[in-house]
Amino acid sequence: MNYQDILYGVDDGVATIRFNRPQALNAMTLRMLDETRDAFAQCARDAKVRAVVLTGEGRAFSSGADLVANVKTPPLDAEGKLDLGLPLETHYNPLIAQMRSLPKPIICAVNGAAAGAAANVALFADLTIAARSAYFLQAFVNIALIPDAGGTWLLPRLVGPQRAMQLALLGERLPAETAQQWGMIAEVVDDDALMARALELARRLARGPTAAIARIKQAIHAASGNDLDTQLQLERTLQRDCGRGADFMEGVMAFTQKRKPNFKGS
Incomplete structure (x- = not known):
């Protein structure tokens, strides 16, 4: 366009x-x-x-x-x-x-x-x-x-x-x-x-962990329409997805090695 x-x-x-x-x-x-x-x-x-x-x-x-x-x-x-x-x-x-x-x-x-x-x-x-x-x-x-x-x-x-x-x-x-x-x-x-x-x-x-940022955005926007139990279940699901991403491992490695992380958004 x-x-x-x-x-x-x-x-x-x-x-x-x-x-x-x-x-x-x-x-x-x-x-x-x-x-x-x-x-x-x-x-x-x-x-x-x-x-x-x-x-x-x-x-x-x-x-x-x-x-x-x-x-x-x-x-x-x-x-x-x-x-x-x-x-x-x-x-x-x-x-x-x-x-x-x-x-x-x-x-x-x-x-x-x-x-x-x-x-x-x-x-x-x-x-x-x-x-x-x-x-x-x-x-x-x-x-x-x-x-x-x-x-x-x-x-x-x-x-x-x-x-x-x-x-x-x-x-x-x-x-x-x-x-x-x-x-x-x-x-x-x-x-x-x-x-x-x-x-x-x-x-x-x-430069951040954009896949995690997307899930943060999803969770916070969902909260106003969810009761606590529903929101807790959503947090569980999204956290599981984050934990399986490469950025989580990069973040942990960078923390232990005392360096800045190089997030790829995955």
Whole structure:
């Protein structure tokens, strides 16, 4: 696919996906979502890719869905009625599911405004870091909508029901530093250090035991839907698989020999 609304590249085991509509604050078009999903599919297929960085070009991560495009070409159901659930079903929800199931770690570098659906896309990354000037905005209520792109599922789990309600009902900006204090994101860094830090983390993960990292991701994401017994059984299964991999033996040998491990992702 020839990308028009994103930039994609791979270097040193790290794939970088950039939303690339800076003139529109990276507002999300259906084409952008299709291209992002295609890029994530490439990441899944490419054995050279062992970690992914998702960010935005310019001064925003993304302002959310492109409302101008929606007005010009509104999504309609079979009867010709406006159907805002349709793009969720066909574009946004598949992207969230794809990010969740990707067997490689995703780091989101929030370089500015992350509003609407884009805020929730950012929070669905495995590690989310933000520039100090960045903010998150559940803007939906301001145009008489509900949080989507998984927001109503994710926010209560991240910050509890009261703070989730506050974010959703008031539709106010949440500064990056407050988001970190609330446990929504992992780190806040100075604006000019954001991409360097994101790539540092991504390269560290890319050098790591990526098969084990994929299983860590699987286990932690499964926990919110499992009872304790089910989660314990999942841990047993995944740990058995890890123990049979070459990286486990390499990790043990490196530990006993007092050297850095050379993980191959197997």
